[in-house]
Amino acid sequence: MECLPLYSKISLPQYSPCKFNNTLLSSTSLFSRFININNIQSYTLFRTKRKSLALVASNGSGGCEFNGLTAPLASTTEAGRLLSGIILQNDREGFYASVENELINLDCLRNDAILRSVVHVGSDEAVLHRRISELRKLECRKAVEDVMYMFIVYKFSEIGVHLVPKLSNCMYNGRLEIWPRRDWELESIHSVEVLDMVKEIGWEEELNVKDKWPLNQVQKLQIRHVYAASVLYGYFLKSASLRYHLEQKLGKSTPTNLLFSRAWQFKQKSIPLERGGDTGSTSVRPVSLIEGKKQHNLRSYITSLDSEIKLMCTKPKFKEAKSVIEKHCSALFGDESDEEVSTSFASLKRFVLEAVAFGSFLWDAEDYVREFYRLEEN
DSSP states (O other): OTTGGGGGGOOOOOOOOOOOOHHHHHOOSHHHHHTTGGGOOOOOOOOOOOOOSSOEEEOSTTOEEEESSOOSSOOOSHHHHHHHHHHHHTOHHHHHHHHHHHHHHHHHHHHHHHHHHHHTTTSTTHHHHHHHHHHHHHHHHHHHHHHHHHHHHHHHHHTTOOOOOOGGGGEETTEEOEESOOHHHHHTTSOHHHHHHHHTSOHHHHTTOOOSSSOEEEEHHHHHHHHHHHHHHHHHHHHHHHHHHHHHHHHHOOOSSOOOOGGGOSOOOEEEOOOOTTTOOOOEEEOOTTTTOOOOSHHHHHHHSOHHHHHHHHSOSBHHHHHHHHHHHHHHHOSOTTOEEEEOHHHHHHHHHHHHHHHHHHHHHHHHHTTTSOOOBO
């Protein structure tokens, strides 16, 4: 459990405030210290209505059984709808090729929009063209967010898991049940070390769940908050574990010059080397984030990270990714956040495991998309 105090140093990104009940505010669990609940502003909960994509769900007394493309957030752009159709066809090669093509096209469209604004600077129609440019850039951003979301949905489909649909489709007489659970599949994406830390989140205390068998009365607002924080924790674990394994490799053999691929550009601390006399160039040598300390496992590595690095690992690197989290949580939980539902331990566990996996896949989506499209720094 020694790795968990890092929770107190990580907070959710600053979004519009949302009220929490006294039970949630007074919780002293490790998980509440992770999400720094007394100092955060919760995710903006969008109020727009969206249709679900090809939803096949049954909310009978046996719980919410679903299959097909059940993602709660429907694509609003042509790029997103195209990819959702390919997901239903289970065409792996076609999916990644289509993602690449869509991103390249969107990058060209955005660059054209920027060029339009620049070319007409100083002209009589400068204001008009600047406005057109802004609208096109906004359209491109919405499309890229749809692409990122469909990328995440596809990653879930690769392990045989469908995202939980809108909660309104899983309610029956005030009872919320999720079926099938798919716990094994959701846990299978993590290494043994990461999975151990996922199991120690402490969401049971956060939601005041004391027994695994009877039904529990929980507010949807509480579930939503735990879900959003779990997304960030999954994102954090993916980022931190990649840092750890990179430093392990660098510790064995560190060249004086190392060119990182974009997948490994984590804003590493660096020390400038001497400037070459002939070329005038400056080389940069990567240095461990925890210099002078050898960490024998991921847990001790994470514990040793300072608060600034922990926060950097938790915060989505790009605004598009932050928006994806906001929209997904809003679509999943809807507007009736203060409603109290009756649900089981197993269903709540499914929410947490799905959220952690969502955060991990979000990191993958960022890394893949930025190879073809310049995302906006968060």
